[in-house]
Amino acid sequence: MDTSDLLATLDRDGQLLAEAAARAGLDASVPTCPEWRVRDLVTHTGAVHRWAARMVGESLTEPIGIPTAPEADGPELLAWFREGHRLLVKTLTAAEPGLQCWTFMPAPSPRAFWIRRQAHETAVHRVDAESALGDGSSSAGFSSAGFSALDAEFAADGVEELLMGFHGGERSRVRTDTSRTLRVRTTDSGAVWTVHLSDGPPRTERTAEGPVDCELAGPVSDLYLALWNRLPLDALGCTGDASLARLWRERSAIG
Known part of the structure; x- marks a missing residue:
């Protein structure tokens, strides 16, 4: 951006x-x-x-x-x-x-x-x-409609900063004992990220390819707010293993 x-x-x-x-x-x-x-x-x-x-x-x-x-x-x-x-x-x-x-x-x-x-x-x-x-x-x-509007490009940039920046480093606590995969899909902007989880730092790619264990989907502004823990995750569509969504909620806070 x-x-x-x-x-x-x-x-x-x-x-x-x-x-x-x-x-x-x-x-x-x-x-x-x-x-x-x-x-x-x-x-x-x-x-x-x-x-x-x-x-x-x-x-x-x-x-x-x-x-x-x-x-x-x-x-x-x-x-x-x-x-x-x-x-x-x-x-x-x-x-x-x-x-x-x-x-x-x-x-x-x-x-x-x-x-x-x-x-x-x-x-x-x-x-x-x-x-x-x-x-x-x-x-x-609260829902995204209750807040001043977020520009779609800005929201997508913020999701990417969170996934590939904050949660691309050693300090990220979003980890799993076995390899799991979480997909984050926007329903309005076309942006998709695939997050590979393990006992090391998460690794995120800009791709919609390959099978995943869980997918979170929604308008990009809702994804931005939910991934930053400002909207409940049930504001998003969730398919697959919902425990990965709960893991995000419990461990993704930025200090």
């Missing part, structure tokens, strides 16, 4: 997150992240934005810790979030194509990595903020 489109999505979703947080109130529960209040969501995402902006803006080649959020609350906390979001968008926009800095997944360039990663980080947490506008009881009451 073009970096200019990812930057535009990052800009939009950060603004939508702040708007939803203000409407829901900082004390509201976040159904998609049951352990959080909106305050936690805003402080986490705002701190990540500043962390990424510093990595890129200072061309840091070694990782640094995510900064601590201020003691601010109410409108001051939301203003702090908006300021950090604007700083991130400005920093990424101004970054040179030849930028060299630390990253944690393969990418065409560090600039491309940070734009993509922060676009999806912000989109997922924008969904969290919008979920707080519901009754606050359970994520089971």
Whole structure:
């Protein structure tokens, strides 16, 4: 996906997150992240934005810790979030194509990595903020129709980042004692991924070929939200061995 489109999505979703947080109130529960209040969501995402902006803006080649959020609350906390979001968008926009800095997944360039990663980080947490506008009881009451729309190309890119990026490395906990295969199929965009599971890191291919043990299928925006654990998996079609779908739900969380 073009970096200019990812930057535009990052800009939009950060603004939508702040708007939803203000409407829901900082004390509201976040159904998609049951352990959080909106305050936690805003402080986490705002701190990540500043962390990424510093990595890129200072061309840091070694990782640094995510900064601590201020003691601010109410409108001051939301203003702090908006300021950090604007700083991130400005920093990424101004970054040179030849930028060299630390990253944690393969990418065409560090600039491309940070734009993509922060676009999806912000989109997922924008969904969290919008979920707080519901009754606050359970994520089971939400569907993709209840959230601001996800562009199909963006959603497919996010599914690929999750499957081939986060779950393509040693830290992935989605593993099986015996070799199993999970297919992820979009019903609207034509994109298909096949995930080979074993006792090592998952290996994902862009293919619809070969037999599988389980297939998850649905509109690409629903797949994006469900694979990021923001929609229940029963929002998707599931054929074959449903235990593989449950395995994903139980072990795929990103720390």
